Amino acid sequence: MKTPNPARRNEQSRRAILSAAFDLVAESGYAKLTVEAIAARAGVGKQTIYRWWPSKGAVFVDAVLAVTGDEKGHLALPDTGDLGADLRAVLRAIVDEYNDPRLDTMSRAMTIEALNDPGINTEIVERIMGPHLEATRERLRSAQRAGQVAEDADLDVAVELLYGPIYHRWMLRTAPLTHEYADTVAEFALRALRAA
Amino acid sequence: MKTPNPARRNEQSRRAILSAAFDLVAESGYAKLTVEAIAARAGVGKQTIYRWWPSKGAVFVDAVLAVTGDEKGHLALPDTGDLGADLRAVLRAIVDEYNDPRLDTMSRAMTIEALNDPGINTEIVERIMGPHLEATRERLRSAQRAGQVAEDADLDVAVELLYGPIYHRWMLRTAPLTHEYADTVAEFALRALRAA
Amino acid sequence: MKTPNPARRNEQSRRAILSAAFDLVAESGYAKLTVEAIAARAGVGKQTIYRWWPSKGAVFVDAVLAVTGDEKGHLALPDTGDLGADLRAVLRAIVDEYNDPRLDTMSRAMTIEALNDPGINTEIVERIMGPHLEATRERLRSAQRAGQVAEDADLDVAVELLYGPIYHRWMLRTAPLTHEYADTVAEFALRALRAA
Amino acid sequence: MKTPNPARRNEQSRRAILSAAFDLVAESGYAKLTVEAIAARAGVGKQTIYRWWPSKGAVFVDAVLAVTGDEKGHLALPDTGDLGADLRAVLRAIVDEYNDPRLDTMSRAMTIEALNDPGINTEIVERIMGPHLEATRERLRSAQRAGQVAEDADLDVAVELLYGPIYHRWMLRTAPLTHEYADTVAEFALRALRAA
DNA sequence: CTATAACCGAGACGGTACGTCGGGTCTTTTA
DNA sequence: TAAAAGACCCGACGTACCGTCTCGGTTATAG
Numbered sequence: 030m031k032t033p034n035p036a037r038r039n040e041q042s043r044r045a046i047l048s049a050a051f052d053l054v055a056e057s058g059y060a061k062l063t064v065e066a067i068a069a070r071a072g073v074g075k076q077t078i079y080r081w082w083p084s085k086g087a088v089f090v091d092a093v094l095a096v097t098g099d100e101k102g103h104l105a106l107p108d109t110g111d112l113g114a115d116l117r118a119v120l121r122a123i124v125d126e127y128n129d130p131r132l133d134t135m136s137r138a139m140t141i142e143a144l145n146d147p148g149i150n151t152e153i154v155e156r157i158m159g160p161h162l163e164a165t166r167e168r169l170r171s172a173q174r175a176g177q178v179a180e181d182a183d184l185d186v187a188v189e190l191l192y193g194p195i196y197h198r199w200m201l202r203t204a205p206l207t208h209e210y211a212d213t214v215a216e217f218a219l220r221a222l223r224a225a
Numbered sequence: 226m227k228t229p230n231p232a233r234r235n236e237q238s239r240r241a242i243l244s245a246a247f248d249l250v251a252e253s254g255y256a257k258l259t260v261e262a263i264a265a266r267a268g269v270g271k272q273t274i275y276r277w278w279p280s281k282g283a284v285f286v287d288a289v290l291a292v293t294g295d296e297k298g299h300l301a302l303p304d305t306g307d308l309g310a311d312l313r314a315v316l317r318a319i320v321d322e323y324n325d326p327r328l329d330t331m332s333r334a335m336t337i338e339a340l341n342d343p344g345i346n347t348e349i350v351e352r353i354m355g356p357h358l359e360a361t362r363e364r365l366r367s368a369q370r371a372g373q374v375a376e377d378a379d380l381d382v383a384v385e386l387l388y389g390p391i392y393h394r395w396m397l398r399t400a401p402l403t404h405e406y407a408d409t410v411a412e413f414a415l416r417a418l419r420a421a
Numbered sequence: 422m423k424t425p426n427p428a429r430r431n432e433q434s435r436r437a438i439l440s441a442a443f444d445l446v447a448e449s450g451y452a453k454l455t456v457e458a459i460a461a462r463a464g465v466g467k468q469t470i471y472r473w474w475p476s477k478g479a480v481f482v483d484a485v486l487a488v489t490g491d492e493k494g495h496l497a498l499p500d501t502g503d504l505g506a507d508l509r510a511v512l513r514a515i516v517d518e519y520n521d522p523r524l525d526t527m528s529r530a531m532t533i534e535a536l537n538d539p540g541i542n543t544e545i546v547e548r549i550m551g552p553h554l555e556a557t558r559e560r561l562r563s564a565q566r567a568g569q570v571a572e573d574a575d576l577d578v579a580v581e582l583l584y585g586p587i588y589h590r591w592m593l594r595t596a597p598l599t600h601e602y603a604d605t606v607a608e609f610a611l612r613a614l615r616a617a
Numbered sequence: 618m619k620t621p622n623p624a625r626r627n628e629q630s631r632r633a634i635l636s637a638a639f640d641l642v643a644e645s646g647y648a649k650l651t652v653e654a655i656a657a658r659a660g661v662g663k664q665t666i667y668r669w670w671p672s673k674g675a676v677f678v679d680a681v682l683a684v685t686g687d688e689k690g691h692l693a694l695p696d697t698g699d700l701g702a703d704l705r706a707v708l709r710a711i712v713d714e715y716n717d718p719r720l721d722t723m724s725r726a727m728t729i730e731a732l733n734d735p736g737i738n739t740e741i742v743e744r745i746m747g748p749h750l751e752a753t754r755e756r757l758r759s760a761q762r763a764g765q766v767a768e769d770a771d772l773d774v775a776v777e778l779l780y781g782p783i784y785h786r787w788m789l790r791t792a793p794l795t796h797e798y799a800d801t802v803a804e805f806a807l808r809a810l811r812a813a
Numbered sequence: 814c815t816a817t818a819a820c821c822g823a824g825a826c827g828g829t830a831c832g833t834c835g836g837g838t839c840t841t842t843t844a
Numbered sequence: 845t846a847a848a849a850g851a852c853c854c855g856a857c858g859t860a861c862c863g864t865c866t867c868g869g870t871t872a873t874a875g
Contacts, residue, residue: 037825037867060341063856074827079858137340140396144333144340145256147398154397162399185400186390186409190417193389194382196396200336201350202343203358204381213382221386221417233846259835270848275837429841429851452733455830466853471832529732532788536725536732537648539790546789554791577792578782578801582809585781586774588788592728593742594735595750596773605774613778613809625819625872653861662822667863816875826865831858839852844845 033080045071046078047092054089055131059138062089086142090149093135094156104160106168112177113219115168120195120211127199127206140200162188169222179224190218229276240291241267242274246281247288251327255334258285282338282345289331290352300356302364308373309415311364316391316407323395323402336396358384365418375420386414425472437463438470439484446481447523451530454481478534482541485527486548496552498560504569505611507560512587512603519591519598532592554580561614571616582610621668633659634666635680642677643719647726650677674730674737681723682744692748694756700765701807703756708783708799715787715794728788750776757810767812778806 049070053062064085068075082088107115126132139157143150165188172178178187194214198204245266249258260281264271278284303311322328335353339346361384368374374383390410394400441462445454456477460467474480499507518524531549535542557580564570570579586606590596637658641650652673656663670676695703714720727745731738753776760766766775782802786792 031824033825034823037823039826039866042826064858065856068827072827074825074829075858076828076860077826080825141337141340143397144337150398154399158397158399183409186406186413189390189393190386190410190413193391193393194385195389196393197385197389200392200396201339201354202346203350203354210382213379214386217382217386217417221413229846235847238847260837261835264848268848270850271837272839272849273847276847281836425851426849429849431840431852434852456832457830460853464853466851466855467832468834468854469852472851533729533732535789536729542790546791550789550791575801578798578805581782581785582778582802582805585783585785586777587781589777589781589784592784592788593731593746594738595742595746602774605771606778609774609778609809613805622819627821627871630821651861652863656822660822662824663863664823664865665821668820814875816873818873819871821868821870823867824865825867826863828862828864829860830862831860834855834857836854836856837852838854839850841849841851843848 038081039077042071042073042077043081044095046073046088047095049073050085050088051092051096054092054135054138058134059089059141062138064088084146086146086149089138090142090153093139097157104164106164108168108171110175112168112172112175113215116191116215116218117212119165120191120215121208123192123195124206124208124211127195136199162192165191172222176224178222182222187218187222190221191215234277235273238267238269238273239277242269242284243288243291245269246284247292250285250288250330250334254330255285255337258334260284280342282342285334286338286345286348289335293353300360302360304364304367306371308364308368308371309411312387312411312414313408315361316387316411317404319388319391320402320404320407323391332395358388361387368418372420374418378418383414383418386417387411430473431469434463434465434469435473436487438465438480439487441465442477442480443484443488446484446526446530450526451481451533454530456480476538478538478541481530482534482544485531489549496556498556500560500563502567504560504564504567505607508583508607508610509604511557512583512607513600515584515587516598516600516603519587528591554584557583564614568616570614574614579610579614582613583607626669627665630659630661630665631669632683634661634676635683637661638673638676639680639684642680642722642726646722647677647729650726652676672734674734677726678730678737678740681727685745692752694752696756696759698763700756700760700763701803704779704803704806705800707753708779708803709796711780711783712794712796712799715783724787750780753779760810764812766810770810775806775810778809779803 046067049067050062053066053070062085064075064078067073067085067088068078078085078088082091106119109115127136139153143153166184169178169182169184169187173180173182173184191214194217195206195211198206198210204210242263245263246258249262249266258281260271260274263269263281263284264274274281274284278287302315305311323332335349339349362380365374365378365380365383369376369378369380387410390413391402391407394402394406400406438459441459442454445458445462454477456467456470459465459477459480460470470477470480474483498511501507519528531545535545558576561570561574561576561579565572565574565576583606586609587598587603590598590602596602634655637655638650641654641658650673652663652666655661655673655676656666666673666676670679694707697703715724727741731741754772757766757770757772757775761768761770761772779802782805783794783799786794786798792798
């Protein structure tokens with residue numbers, strides 16, 4: 030296998046491919062995404078896709094990252110001093126995202142890809158979830174300093190306490206994701222975390 | 226489309242198909258599961274599969290259910306009176322299951338199917354997760370009666386508080402699933418749920 | 422490689438494939454003949470072609486044979502007793518065939534296939550040229566009996582003496598193929614063959 | 618389209634391309650000859666090939682000519698006064714060439730090219746066959762002067778009478794090309810041509 | 814004796830066709 | 845008369861080459 034020279038890469042084609050992949054999933058769902066369709070929509074030869082990505086899943090993840098990545102910066106969670114309010118705000122925002130059909134579709138597609146390919150899973154977790162989880166830990170650390178969270182609380186578990194329930198309900202569709210539900214989860218988490 | 230007569234169904238073929246599907250996933254992973262491979266392995270015509278199942282996903286889910294379903298009965302959670310001990314025992318058992326490579330593979334395959342097809346998702350949730358979640362709620366209800374859990378606690382959320390973090394960590398592979406971790410989750414949940 | 426069962430072969434598809442191949446060459450030339458085009462024109466899956474033929478060349482040869490083969494029966498050369506007249510008639514007929522653009526195209530395409538694949542060459546020679554050459558030898562044998570051709574003349578070479586010059590001129594396009602030319606070749610051959 | 622300046626042409630590249638093309642056919646057969654393979658083997662950019670040749674066929678023909686062309690000069694046929702002996706010698710030499718696997722491969726490849734492209738056919742005929750045919754005609758003219766060949770014999774047809782049978786047998790592989798066969802052909806031709 | 818244009822190696826690009834795999838349907842043969 | 849066997853149409857796969865098109869780098873005349 031000869032590795033291509035990235036310096037010579039056609040930036041225009043790269044962008045056309047990513048946006049074609051993204052749009053196709055948005056329009057027809059991930060199951061109908063094919064490399065040929067991406068190539069056709071992007072006005073590109075199939076080989077140009079295979080030259081730079083190992084699979085259609087990788088293309089799709091890159092496409093989502095290209096869109097998501099633009100939103101860099103507003104990663105830090107609000108820190109009003111009122112931990113409960115801040116957590117409720119974050120969980121409600123997440124619930125809103127999952128309720129957006131577009132984002133719902135994309136997220137489930139990403140999840141399928143992550144399940145099929147551990148490498149893609151790593152990439153997704155590191156580049157998308159990771160920063161968000163770290164921002165959440167940072168907020169909790171701040172709360173620890175303020176004495177609102179037990180000093181010895183394991184913050185890795187703490188974030189899972191916050192996001193795990195919502196993720197569970199979203200994945201399994203066991204019940205609707207509402208703001209009220211977000212508040213309940215936040216309330217439970219607060220109780221679990223607060224200093225004795 | 227003609228609906229076949231279930232009475233005339235060949236039970237031997239049915240079983241051969243289900244066990245072929247199950248074994249193929251166990252051996253080569255879900256991605257390589259094909260209807261043709263199932264038919265060949267089961268010594269069955271493809272049409273016999275399409276006659277009774279709408280998709281390979283449905284076959285696979287049925288196959289898992291056929292295996293899982295045999296374990297009926299021991300669904301009730303232990304109730305020693307010590308809620309903390311009981312929850313730790315349950316979460317440790319779940320962690321063990323996720324750490325079993327065979328079950329891990331099957332669970333991820335099921336998850337992909339559920340993501341691809343809402344109908345299959347419903348079936349999985351109702352027939353596999355449902356009874357388990359209900360058993361957990363039942364144990365928590367018992368704890369409520371014993372005054373160990375707040376009377377007004379939303380038990381639907383409570384079970385997500387228990388299983389959500391573990392599910393989150395398993396799905397995203399963010400960190401290993403250990404007994405210690407199970408204990409930590411149980412501990413947090415207990416604090417969140419206990420009566421003020 | 423599993424060999425398919427000829428008994429189950431779809432006769433309609435077979436015919437559609439052969440006539441599609443033939444027509445495509447007649448319309449656009451052999452260089453533009455592709456398996457995909459044959460499949461599309463015949464309303465057939467590519468696999469159905471690959472199942473029964475090893476290459477597009479084999480399909481094409483079969484197609485020509487299907488057309489040519491129908492003309493069975495009039496293989497015997499005329500035998501008026503006048504060998505010279507009979508040979509002139511045959512060579513003129515051959516010259517006419519080579520001058521028909523349709524047949525010219527087909528013949529050159531066949532020749533390319535024969536050059537690329539010795540197996541196809543054998544098939545062409547045996548099924549198309551062979552009977553014709555044998556018929557010619559038979560006419561010459563008759564002439565030997567009549568004392569018009571030397572008894573010890575090698576008839577295998579004799580037919581090459583008749584057809585070789587025309588074939589040479591046709592293949593290399595060194596000069597036009599006319600009836601006059603056919604007569605000249607026949608005249609030379611007669612002189613070469615006649616009993617001393 | 619801009620025509621490049623031949624003065625600036627890299628002679629080293631030209632030679633590398635021709636010999637790469639020749640060697641590749643000798644090693645793997647004409648069917649596997651590709652422009653990319655030639656470029657790679659010659660250590661040359663593809664564009665350098667397309668700049669100077671219109672097709673891979675043209676490259677190959679040039680390659681053969683470059684090799685063949687070196688043998689210039691010995692084109693004249695032997696003229697010992699014994700026409701029969703001279704013709705037998707020439708036909709035997711031709712038979713030997715066709716029996717050399719290397720030359721056989723090259724000749725068939727050239728023939729395919731000639732069939733595919735009339736322009737190449739012309740070039741081959743004029744530059745390779747032409748001089749040889751003319752030399753043969755010249756020898757026959759000499760024989761006419763010596764009264765060994767009929768004065769009114771059409772010499773264009775005469776050379777075809779000599780080479781046509783061999784060409785026919787070589788192309789169709791109907792029988793082996795032996796010296797004995799060459800002698801037989803020469804004998805027939807002599808009889809056909811001699812003055813009455 | 815530069816400089817500026819050309820050719821050159823390299824190889825990415827938009828395409829076409831390849832030969833294969835598998836999906837889901839339809840037909841023929843066997844028990 | 846259902847089921848096995850498997851041929852069929854179809855769509856997509858990932859690969860091989862096509863012929864075109866930049867990219868620097870290197871000659872090699874023309875100023």
